Amino acid sequence: MRFHMKVKTRFAPSPTGNLHLGSVRTALYSWLFARHTKGEFLLRIEDSDHDRSTHEATKEIIDSMKWLKLNWDKGPYYQTKRFDRYNKIINQMLEQGTAYKCYCSRERLENLREIKIAHRKKPRYDGLCRHSNEHHANDEPYVVRFLNPQKGYVIFEDKIRGTIKFSNEELDDFIIRRTDGSPTYNFCVVIDDWDMEITHIIRGEDHINNTPRQINMLKALGAPIPEYAHVSMILDNNGKKISKRDGAIGVMQYRDKGYLPEALLNYLVRMGWSHGDQEIFSIDEMKELFTLDDLSKSRSIFNIEKLKWLNQYYIKSMPSKYVATHLALHIHKAGYKINHGPKLIDIVELLAGRCKTLKEMAAQARVFYEDHNEFHAKAVQKYLRPIVTSQLELVRSKIEKINDWSPENIRYAIQQTAEELKMKIGKVGMPLRVAVTGSEISPSIDITVYYIGKNRSLNRIDTALDFIHACKAQPTDAKYQ
Secondary structure, eight states: OOOSSOOEEEEOOOSSSOOOHHHHHHHHHHHHHHHHTTOEEEEEEOOOOTTTOOHHHHHHHHHHHHHTTOOOSEEEEEGGGOHHHHHHHHHHHHHHTSEEEEOOOHHHHHHHHHHHHHTTOOOOOOOTTTSOOOOOOTTSOOEEEEOOOSSSEEEEEETTTEEEEEEGGGOOOOEEEOTTSOBOHHHHHHHHHHHTTOOEEEEEGGGGGGHHHHHHHHHHHTOOOOEEEEEOOEEOTTSSBOOTTTTOSOHHHHHHTTOOHHHHHHHHHTSSBOSTTOOOOOHHHHHHHOOGGGBOOSOEEOOHHHHHHHHHHHHHHSOHHHHHHHHHHHHHHHTOOOTTSOOHHHHHHHHGGGOSSHHHHHHHHHHHHSOOOOBOHHHHHHHOSGGGHHHHHHHHHHHHTOSSOOHHHHHHHHHHHHHHTTSOTHHHHHHHHHHHHSSSOOSOHHHHHHHHOHHHHHHHHHHHHHHHHHHHHOGGGOOBO
8 A cells, every 4th residue: 555645643542540551552553554564653731621531641651652662653642732822822713703702501501402302303502603793792701612514524435344435414513712711622632633634533433423623624624534434442351441450451550460472462453454364463573464455344352361361371482581571570569689599581581481461470489489388288198298298308319419500410319318218209390399389380390490490499398307207296276378
């Protein structure tokens, strides 16, 4: 696909809450389209709603985009810093007759709405002030309304949905400036897209009803009409809008839950776009292959298990050094002191195949940095009984004698113990695993002991032996969870 003009897309969230998956997907599609066409991607913060916009939400938008590496070429622009521009245009429209002052009271408008609904009609403004010549005092409050065409149709070719048609008779003269002098959302968006020379607007399908109003305004201003692509919603397994439990949480909460940005982007790109049967896409592949023609108008179903599967794929396949930089956040949150333990890159290589999230990896890494103070009940019942004392004592003595600390020498010490006691290696390995980790689940025991370290492993074996002796003396006083 080739474009004669330079493609310019934008992501324009309102800072009124968490940046959720649906919004990030539209940001991703806008970003990818700009990158694919060698165009520009702009970030705009639509904070014209004073009452609902917050600095915290704005910061989260910026942080989320940076974490996902969706870099913008221009911006961020803030609507609150452009009010002079909006009001200048509105005043020009009043002079040109493409907008007018409306003095209708709130009571009249509420009454009009009730009457329309009672007669099963669309609750729209009746245009009373459109042609009114009634004189009003200078200090009488008013709003400014756009003079919407009363005849004809608004027809546009949606890049996802094909031809969309609205009758102008269904569109009322909507407000573009409130009584307090502040411009409204629909107006600000139009002026922003015009001034910023946006060529393609990719946004959620919930904006379709705004599009004919915005097109009519652009025409009244003599501004070019961008291309539109309205992306379908993301639903849960029951076909309903996703709840916070199912995925409608902020992007940074996905980071905090242990997801890699690459996994989240790969998951989102496939929720409405496809390239054959391919499931795994690098960022470079996305930029090379993405087109609006391949976007689907079908609604997407959010599946957390699919996201976890992708996340584990990226944890295993991306460079361990890179994954470790993301793991560091979770290790820090867990409060581990890692100075005397293995490097995080070693933890990634050790646990990548066992963990679906980095938060899970951090939890499993605890054994390498902090001594456990409890043994799992089932593990105690199976592997820390008095009968295993001889195995633990012998393997401890052999581990203590290791001078060249390596997984190979640890494995040899375990094998030697099993051979001397004439038992299978698991009869030595499992009690040792429970002794040093508190659990019967861990990576291979030689690697686990190696990364726990010699002194710490010996101390934990001693703790386990003390535990066994205490349980033997006082069975009811055993300490386990």
